[in-house]
Amino acid sequence: MGDERAKLVDAIIKLGASLGLSTTAEGIETDASLDWLSDQGCHFGQGYLFGHAMPKAEMDDVLAAARSPAPFPDLARAS
Secondary structure, three states: OOHHHHHHHHHHHHHHHHOOOOOEEOOOOOHHHHHHHHHHOOOEEOOOOOOOOOOHHHHHHHHHHHOOOOOOOEHHHHO
């Protein structure tokens, strides 16, 4: 991640934290990005690292199998 982009993402995560909000990162594609976001305090994420886009019916099956109401992993628990 470029330095300016990293500064912006870090600022957004800190802003959310200062307001008592959870943050969700989109487009996570690598373990390195996941680790960095988790280190910055990001709470949730989604992206190709966790799964590719799929038809609704297939996603319904995935969620039913996981018995999870939310498809987003909790980054705070990932580290």
